[in-house]
């Protein structure tokens with residue numbers, strides 16, 4: 070489907086703010102039960118973080134943070150370096166334990182990592198001794214399952230790697246390696262995708278290409294996604310909402326609702342969204 074027709078996952082006025090900006094609701098929480106049914110809402114899982122607090126020794130990263138990500142939504146976490154974006158993503162993924170509070174995915178408490186909440190990191194972290202296909206198959210194999218060859222073929226095609234299935238990972242470009250990493254995560258049929266700056270090491274053209282691919286994949290598979298980025302353009306282009314985090318221990322200070330019809334990088338609506346997001350980011354303290 071075209072990106073222009075991608076549905077908004079969250080109700081445009083779920084917080085009653087009367088607009089697409091969640092100024093009245095710094096946590097950007099959609100009202101209970103008010104999540105809009107996107108095209109794939111029946112298949113997609115909501116993510117709910119409630120009253121989350123994370124402290125590392127002397128550093129209080131955030132205190133009492135709330136976030137709801139609606140089924141099928143792409144929520145970008147944007148903020149200055151060190152504000153806690155990765156920490157929040159790791160808590161959502163069960164890679165770290167909260168000091169207080171809870172995370173639920175599809176109504177289930179997240180108490181540790183699980184293949185149903187798939188993580189894509191900045192570094193593709195492919196196994197160099199395995200081929201591309203074998204890397205994609207690794208999740209099911211580690212769970213003692215026989216990978217479905219047709220499904221793996223479909224995934225390789227989905228991420229544009231069907232021509233290099235048997236290649237060594239050392240022969241892949243950075244963009245191809247990240248595609249393989251994404252396919253490997255998708256091979257677990259995750260309910261949600263949690264992405265930590267997956268494209269930040271890529272050149273601009275490859276990055277833009279992969280952003281489009283990601284939107285298409287999220288749409289086709291009907292997953293809910295949280296995407297950490299430093300890049301305002303990326304956040305506004307990908308996100309249904311952009312959660313702007315302030316310097317620690319601020320947490321989420323503002324949520325900008327993005328017009329989902331805006332999927333062109335140079336149209337006026339996109340530039341206006343970008344300017345509004347930049348202003349908000351400046352207000353919370355750009356680094």
Ligand SMILES: Nc1ncnc2c1ncn2[C@@H]1O[C@H](COP(=O)(O)OP(=O)(O)OP(=O)(O)O)[C@@H](O)[C@H]1O
Pocket residue numbers: 125126128130148149150151152153154155156157299317
């Ligand atoms: N394992 C840890 N032990 C102690 N402090 C940590 C640990 N991980 C993160 N921190 C601290 O928590 C705060 C948030 O870090 P985090 O990496 O989540 O921020 P970030 O927004 O993702 O940063 P960046 O954009 O630079 O990747 C920082 O002050 C960081 O130093």
